Amino acid sequence: MQITEATEVTEALVSAMDKLIPQLSRSNPAPTADELQIIVDSDASRLLLAIDDDGTILGALTLVLFRIPTGVRAWIEDVVVDTDARGRGVGDKLNRFALDMAQENGAVSVDLTSRPSREAANRLYQRIGFEPRDTNVYRYSLNG
Numbered sequence: 001m002q003i004t005e006a007t008e009v010t011e012a013l014v015s016a017m018d019k020l021i022p023q024l025s026r027s028n029p030a031p032t033a034d035e036l037q038i039i040v041d042s043d044a045s046r047l048l049l050a051i052d053d054d055g056t057i058l059g060a061l062t063l064v065l066f067r068i069p070t071g072v073r074a075w076i077e078d079v080v081v082d083t084d085a086r087g088r089g090v091g092d093k094l095n096r097f098a099l100d101m102a103q104e105n106g107a108v109s110v111d112l113t114s115r116p117s118r119e120a121a122n123r124l125y126q127r128i129g130f131e132p133r134d135t136n137v138y139r140y141s142l143n144g
């Protein structure tokens with residue numbers, strides 16, 4: 001298994017995301033090929049894929065990188081590993097690859113959020129070394 005950054009949108013990528021995104025979110029549809037192309041084309045978003053030795057896409061993670069006045073910031077978003085491939089360190093490898101990439105791009109820290117009910121995810125992040133931040137996380141909903 002290896003981690004690579006998606007550089008093109010293939011049918012295999014679209015169908016892998018079709019399978020993976022429902023395992024992450026019931027409320028958000030999987031991205032279309034055009035939406036994936038936007039992610040792949042943007043310098044601010046790096047779509048990282050865990051690919052098995054037979055070419056199967058086992059999981060994905062999106063690293064978001066952007067400069068603001070106080071420095072380069074990085075967020076890890078939409079981490080998901082196929083249910084059949086869990087517990088084998090795929091999520092661990094995806095996150096560590098993203099952390100290395102963030103560091104190479106000048107970020108001094110990497111942020112993420114994860115609901116407490118996501119037990120496997122919270123255990124994984126804390127094992128890797130993510131620590132709770134003393135801050136309030138807010139959301140303003142624009143959907144009425």
Ligand SMILES: CC(C)(COP(=O)(O)OP(=O)(O)OC[C@H]1O[C@@H](n2cnc3c(N)ncnc32)[C@H](O)[C@@H]1OP(=O)(O)O)[C@@H](O)C(=O)NCCC(=O)NCCS
Pocket residue numbers: 023024078079080081082085086087088089090091092093113114115118119120121123124127
């Ligand atoms: C979170 C997730 C990405 C982890 O992927 P993974 O490839 O299984 O990760 P790893 O194998 O590196 O380690 C995961 C940890 O969860 C544990 N785990 C694996 N499967 C589990 C399960 N079904 N239930 C509970 N814990 C589980 C592993 O034992 C491991 O913890 P440990 O090493 O302390 O024992 C994956 O479970 C997933 O996609 N979950 C659904 C989507 C999600 O919650 N994404 C995170 C959004 S913030």
